[in-house]
Amino acid sequence: MDISSRSRVEPGQVRDLSQTQAVDQERRRARSANRYEGGSDEAVISDPGQLISKLSEAVRQAPDVREEKVAALKELIQSGGYNPSPADIAKAILGRG
Numbered sequence: 001m002d003i004s005s006r007s008r009v010e011p012g013q014v015r016d017l018s019q020t021q022a023v024d025q026e027r028r029r030a031r032s033a034n035r036y037e038g039g040s041d042e043a044v045i046s047d048p049g050q051l052i053s054k055l056s057e058a059v060r061q062a063p064d065v066r067e068e069k070v071a072a073l074k075e076l077i078q079s080g081g082y083n084p085s086p087a088d089i090a091k092a093i094l095g096r097g
Contacts, residue, residue: 045053076082084092
């Protein structure tokens, strides 16, 4: 093993590392104490997360089928009044219409 002067550790570096480790250890101790002394965890949902949650709930509560629209379309088809163009069908399939 080759030890050169470039890899020398200064006394200040050891002290800084020691202080950092002490702070980390104190934080771990405080977290453990909270768990065992009746501390509670808390989760906070961000604004976009809350919006997504509300929208998801609205979608779940919405009816799967819009009955009135289906009835009107069914009547048009049966009466021969529904004649979409091939271009309109392609747009609907591709989601561009």
